[in-house]
Amino acid sequence: MRPAEFEPICVQEAVDRYVEMVRAKALTGQFSPATAEVYCRDMAVFAELAGPGRLLDDLDGADVDAVLLAFARRPDGRRRRHDPPPAGRALQSAASQARFRRSVSVFFRYAATAGWVRLDPMRAVTVMPRQRGGLRAERRALTAEQAGGLVQAARRLAECGPAEARTGRAARRDQRTEIRDGLVVLLLATVGPRVSELTGANVEDFFVNDGRWYWRIFGKGGRTRDVPLPEAVARVLQAYLERGRPLLDRGVEPKALLLSWRGRRLARGDVQAVIDRVLARVEPSRRRAVTPHGLRHTTATHLLAAATDMDAVRRVLGHADLATLSRYRDELPGELEAAMRVHPLLKDQAPGG
Structure with missing residues (x-):
């Protein structure tokens, strides 16, 4: 009509x-x-x-x-x-x-x-x-300032000592949950996995190839993808494997990468609590509540805003169809102005030329 x-x-x-x-x-x-x-x-x-x-x-x-x-x-x-x-x-x-x-x-x-x-x-x-x-x-992406505050808080938490990170619960001698919490947030914010992919990850899924750390992610439909880790995230991963993760010979989940305080595989419902603990360390002016899937949106949004190849972003997120990216791409304040300031057709021209 x-x-x-x-x-x-x-x-x-x-x-x-x-x-x-x-x-x-x-x-x-x-x-x-x-x-x-x-x-x-x-x-x-x-x-x-x-x-x-x-x-x-x-x-x-x-x-x-x-x-x-x-x-x-x-x-x-x-x-x-x-x-x-x-x-x-x-x-x-x-x-x-x-x-x-x-x-x-x-x-x-x-x-x-x-x-x-x-x-x-x-x-x-x-x-x-x-x-x-x-x-x-809808789980909206964090702005660059908000995401930067969260990532910085996660890195500081992973680098601090047990006494600095203690929040009231007695610390275990065989694991450092503060390093685990920092790693969880860094993986979610920079690689953008699904929650099920994160909690289902095993130690053996992370490997080194030609001096670089990779994560073999087992995604939907039986598809796998090997995603290279940023160097800062790889350093936290190594710290967690060497000092943060308990060495459990008879553990309930000896293969699981992310372990709970009791040594079991971290549950999907625990991931939001981890994010909230790290968020509490972000200065209030840069803090905004976010879900695990919101961090997946954040990864996609900022990679695309940085003019990263769309197919590369698709492969990082594990989408079978390029069109699915449109659901994960959120608008960022000031991005159109930034794009016009670095217009590729004008970058080599002098003023008045």
Whole structure:
């Protein structure tokens, strides 16, 4: 259907017209009464959270993200809670959050056809539904300053002594968890492996070829890739193998590279705690929470921003298809300006030439 001419209207008016259309379709049998009621209820909440007086066309992806996350934290009257949840924790069920996002998506699809918005803001929304845990903000890449702060903190942690790194838990004589924590963050931030690839790594997967350390990563679909490690990361790896990793003759996981405090293979759920411990050592002005997959985004984003060959980045991340990189490439502030400053067609020309 060809969209109508653009008609700027406020959020509340758009919602009212949309609700009227939904109810009309329910009367003709195109929508069930229950479905129509859900759409109408969700749109009333959307108007409240987005701001009823705002121009609908002014809403962008970030605004819709804020609405979706505000809904996730909105108390659900159908669910009783005896104790108040931690700040920022979702109060809506995962199913309710996914349903609300679908309602908003259908609304904007109709709004684009009706000519109320020139561009559908859902195309720029980063809050995605999850089968478990509800809506979550997409794991965005850290900026160069934030990533640099995290990498520096990881390197300092790997180089410090046990007394400096102690956080209250008694240290073990046979392993140095601070070196392990630094190595975990450095591998995630510079190589960008999947969490399963990191925790599944064995000591024998790391080898030296022609004086350079490589990591043989066993990825999805039985595919393997040999990724060279940056020298700084290789030094931390060697330190962990020589001084940080326990020498367990009868260990539970003697082949595993990354070991827990009890000497078992580090679990996937432990990786976020490791990142958070290193983040706590970053100065507040450069600190931003990040997930393991967010560090995978960070690796891809900064390698591509540095004009690294796309196929090389694909091979580092272990993607079978080059097009998949588009999902891992996040926008960085100031990158367009930086690209124009070093334009390849102008770099050899003198001013006024």
